[in-house]
Amino acid sequence: MGSFERFLSLWVGLSIVLGVILGNIAPSIFQLIADWELAHVNLLVAVLIWLMIYPMMVQVDFTAIKQVGRAPQGLYLTLVINWLVKPFTMAAIGWLFFKVLFAPWVDPQSADQYIAGMILLGVAPCTAMVFVWSQLVKGNANYTLVQVSVNDVIMIFAFAPIAALLLGVTDLTVPWETLVLSVALYVLLPLLAGIYTRKLMLDRGGEARLSGFLARIKPWSITGLLATVVLLFGFQAQTILNQPLVIVLIAIPLLIQTYGIFALGYFAALKMKLEHEIAAPACMIGTSNFFEMAVAVAISLFGLHSGAALATVVGVLVEVPVMLSLVYFANRTRHWFSGNYQK
Numbered sequence: 146m147g148s149f150e151r152f153l154s155l156w157v158g159l160s161i162v163l164g165v166i167l168g169n170i171a172p173s174i175f176q177l178i179a180d181w182e183l184a185h186v187n188l189l190v191a192v193l194i195w196l197m198i199y200p201m202m203v204q205v206d207f208t209a210i211k212q213v214g215r216a217p218q219g220l221y222l223t224l225v226i227n228w229l230v231k232p233f234t235m236a237a238i239g240w241l242f243f244k245v246l247f248a249p250w251v252d253p254q255s256a257d258q259y260i261a262g263m264i265l266l267g268v269a270p271c272t273a274m275v276f277v278w279s280q281l282v283k284g285n286a287n288y289t290l291v292q293v294s295v296n297d298v299i300m301i302f303a304f305a306p307i308a309a310l311l312l313g314v315t316d317l318t319v320p321w322e323t324l325v326l327s328v329a330l331y332v333l334l335p336l337l338a339g340i341y342t343r344k345l346m347l348d349r350g351g352e353a354r355l356s357g358f359l360a361r362i363k364p365w366s367i368t369g370l371l372a373t374v375v376l377l378f379g380f381q382a383q384t385i386l387n388q389p390l391v392i393v394l395i396a397i398p399l400l401i402q403t404y405g406i407f408a409l410g411y412f413a414a415l416k417m418k419l420e421h422e423i424a425a426p427a428c429m430i431g432t433s434n435f436f437e438m439a440v441a442v443a444i445s446l447f448g449l450h451s452g453a454a455l456a457t458v459v460g461v462l463v464e465v466p467v468m469l470s471l472v473y474f475a476n477r478t479r480h481w482f483s484g485n486y487q488k
Contacts, residue, residue, distance in 0.1 A: 153281075153367065154469050160374040161466070167375070168382025175379040184322035185441035190376055191330045196369035198276040198331060200362045202339025203346075203355075204286040216288075219414075219423035223292050226410050226431030227270040228303055235267025235402050236260070236311045242398040251394065255452045259395055261312055262456025265442050267402070268308045270296045271433035273331035274468070275426070277370060278433065281472045284426030290336070292430055297328050300435075308442070320441040327437050374465055381458055388455075395459040403467050407432040411475075414482075421482035425475040433468055436461040 168175050181188045243256035251259070272293060279289040301324070346355040378385070385392055410431045414424035439457040447453040 154466075154473065156367075156371055157374055157466060157469055160371045161378050164375040164378030165382045165385060168379035169386065172383060175376075175382070178376065179380050184326045185320060185444065186323060186326050186330065186437050187376075190373055191327075193369040193373045193376070194273045194277075194331060195335050197366045197373070198273060198335045199338060200359060200366045201276045201280045201286050201289070202335045203342050203359060203362070205290055205336065205339055205343070206287055216420075216423065218417050219288060219419055219427040220292055220295060222410060222413055222417065222419070222424075223296065223427045223430045224299070226406060226413075226428075227296060228299060228307070230409070231270075231402075231406055231431065232264065232267045232307050232311060234406065236264050238398045238402050238405075239263040242394075247394055250390075258447060258452025259456045261447065262439070262443050262451075262453035262460070263395075263399065263402075264311045265308060265439040265453065266399070266434045266436070266457055266460040268304055268311070269435035269438040269442075270300065271430060272297060272327055272435050274464070275430045275433050276331075277366065278429040278468055278472055279426035280366065281469075282425040282429065282475045283422060284429075285422040288423050289426045289430075290332075292427060293332065296430065297332065300324070300438075304438070312446075320438070320445060323438055323441040327435070370465075377461055377465070381462060384455070384458070385462070391455070392459055392462070395456050396463050399460055399463055400467060403432055403463070404471075407471050411478075419482065421475075421479050424482060425479075428475070429468065429471065432471065433464060434460055436464065 178189055179187065239260035243251055243259050248256070275293060276289060278284075279286070304324075342358070343355065346358050350357075407428055410428035411424070414428060417424075419427070436457060439460065440454065443451065443453040443457045
């Protein structure tokens with residue numbers, strides 16, 4: 146790991162500060178960029194995330210994907226965490242904090258809205274950024290792709306019923322445009338580009354050419370991450386400064402949920418004796434959220450300026466720094482695991 150990557154948390158922290166400063170100095174510019182949306186997916190953010198994901202997709206070896214079936218435990222772990230644990234613990238933690246612990250400071254209607262936003266985050270497992278976290282923990286690219294793809298398929302059928310159950314609504318509408326567009330932008334297109342690039346590099350110079358190309362494009366992944374952080378915090382800069390107490394109140398249960406879910410998954414991975422390059426990405430997938438989906442549903446159900454929409458936005462803001470801390474922890478504890486996934 147190079148010196149730049151070793152201090153990634155510092156660069157992300159500086160990017161957060163820069164985003165908040167720029168968002169308050171030039172809010173009109175960020176509002177203009179924020180309006181570049183299609184089906185609640187910001188197109189500039191999509192391009193930056195695409196840049197982050199593309200280097201990992203070049204590493205995907207389709208001839209090795211069939212070997213995933215020989216070690217399905219990591220996939221099982223992700224599915225159990227995402228669909229049988231995380232949505233329900235998110236709802237429980239949200240209720241505990243906003244109905245009990247924070248009740249003196251939050252009115253009941255706002256509390257219901259914040260809980261709803263948290264639930265929507267908990268029911269939407271990550272599609273895009275998890276490829277970045279997997280790359281940072283040196284996860285197996287082939288295995289990560291399969292895990293994300295299976296989660297996307299399950300989300301088509303499970304998101305609406307689980308969200309409706311926990312929210313207590315019967316007319317929940319899944320924003321199919323957001324789901325389909327996000328999967329296309331964050332999975333399909335970079336995967337196709339990665340397959341083509343990989344074949345081109347191997348045909349022209351073999352593994353040496355491919356390795357050299359990967360080394361050259363790797364910095365673009367980190368650059369895309371930092372630019373995304375600047376944009377996300379720039380979009381919400383005025384909200385952060387105008388409602389700091391609300392942001393903190395929402396962030397506290399989200400942080401506890403995130404670290405708690407990761408701890409549960411990591412402990413289970415150790416007990417299951419998973420290889421680190423499978424265990425770490427599996428836990429990252431089970432921990433992070435598909436924020437575009439959550440924000441879109443919150444806006445459609447409760448309105449753009451609702452507490453539910455605000456809660457999903459806070460989820461976006463805390464995710465990058467929190468996930469980076471988990472990446473650091475996963476890398477520092479690599480020695481807890483033994484063996485490597487046999488491709």
